[in-house]
Amino acid sequence: MESRNSIVKSLLFIFSTSVVLALTLINSSFSQTATNQGSIEFKNKNETIRNLPLAEFERYLTKQTLKIFEIHEKRDRIYQVYSAASLFDLIYGNDWRTAEEIIFICEDYYQPSIPVTKFLQYNAYFAFASADNHDFTLKNSLQNDEEVRLGPLYLIWDNLNSRELLQEGAVDMPYQITGIELTTFAARFPVIFPPNSAPPEAHRGSLHFRKHCFACHTINGQGSGKAAELNYPVSVTEYIQPTYLKLWINNPTAIRLNSKMPPLPAEIPDRDKVIDEIIAYLTAMRTVKPQSETTHSQNSNQPDDQ
Template identity: 35%
Template sequence: MQRALLLLSFIPFLACQPSSKNTQEKPSVDSTQTLVSELDSTSIDLVEKKATLGKAETITVTNDPVFHKTKTFEAIPLGNVLKQIPAYAHLKPEETQVVFECEDGYNPSMPLTKVISSKAYLAIRDKDAAAGEDWTTLQKGPETKKIAPFYICYTDGRGNDPTYKWPYNLVKISLTSASKETAALFPKHDDSVVKGYGLFKTHCLTCHALNGVGGTLGPELNRPKSVTEYWKTGDLKAFIANPERYRDRVKMPNLGLKKKEIDEIVGYLSYMAKQ
């Protein structure tokens, strides 16, 4: 939406600029297409660009946290894929977030510095799949998960660190300003909930949005009304601790959070209810 507004406000500005003949001219089709291209230069559609993503290699992932075993994939170094995003060469890694956009609304993000300092790969095929298949079927409880078309994985043992994301069903990668995400979510007026903010960002933001920032797999948690305003606090904390006790076929997993961590997250959500 912001790109569209910027485009609409910028084109009339171009149109009213005088030419060398002191006449008003509308921007050419070529110049408009160039502007659209520039505004759209911070992401890559993986499905559309599949044929040109780069050369794949065979990799082995030990203790894959999605499949819970050692896996072998045909994969492309993620750094090579990111370099195909037009804006990549001009961004400062320490000021940039990588957003992984999945078909099902799961949209985790990571600092670009973490991504490029790890052995991250874009898996394009599961080499352990049955003959004639590109991917192994993943069963999680009663649900069958779709891994295709792409999956982010690591060969340097990142499975136990929740700050490293392993999104599957991936279709798009975008680059965004880290300060933009922080500005929308950081508790500016209460230092006591900063820890809760960090925990929420690590464990919850991938699936849930807050004030429009975050994933769409789960519900928005703050607008138009905060979840803390219509859930009893005790029930909300108990649900976060063990969702399956509250809802049949719930999509939210047990995050393995400690009681104090859950308290911190709910405290942050309560603070954000006023923001």
């Protein structure tokens, strides 16, 4: 009786494991197909110039393998990639090299705007699969260890030999990219600039904010929809005390245990000063609201301030 029971148990175990395995296989081949059918939309100054299905990339571009320090996981990973410069050449010709910024549109609403100069200075790649027997996903230690899908495209940098790239953290490594757009920052986001009369630290803070915060947050309704608006109608500097705002940027989980906001990268130079300047920028923005005299008026996607 005893042994028959255990045979039944092991059979049940084998059966249930194979069901799980079969389901996993169905599931992964399904998501594989779904991803392959996805197209990437390319824009130049708000106009769509091409939709290129991911499956067609290999016709025009060479597949490569690249090992990087995976900043989200704090360890090395290997990916299958296409060179970013070759992709931009294919779509935009030489135009992209003299453009100002490239914006990445992602399924999770993350939306970084990266200066073209960074792509001219460092080697960037679009990963489309793993090359280390790992699913094309990662465990994002900067986002409360959330397991995230990386496809269709994931922007990575050849960072193993670059201290500067390692210091910058993961802000310029968007995943789930479905759109790529060449643009001019001031034309695309006219209402996020501090007034000319603002102190120099607020102007410097504006640049830090663009680099470290703007990919997730909006100011006056402009930017990314991934996280909260920080200025309109009430600025965060008006309801969060300065010491707590500083602590928040320094280490969000010191305030909210399960926060999904990453801390400002630990390695950036003059980190304390950078935080103060970001707060100076946010403070200066209290006087800049949509449709006030200090802002341009031709912007269409700003919130209504009536």
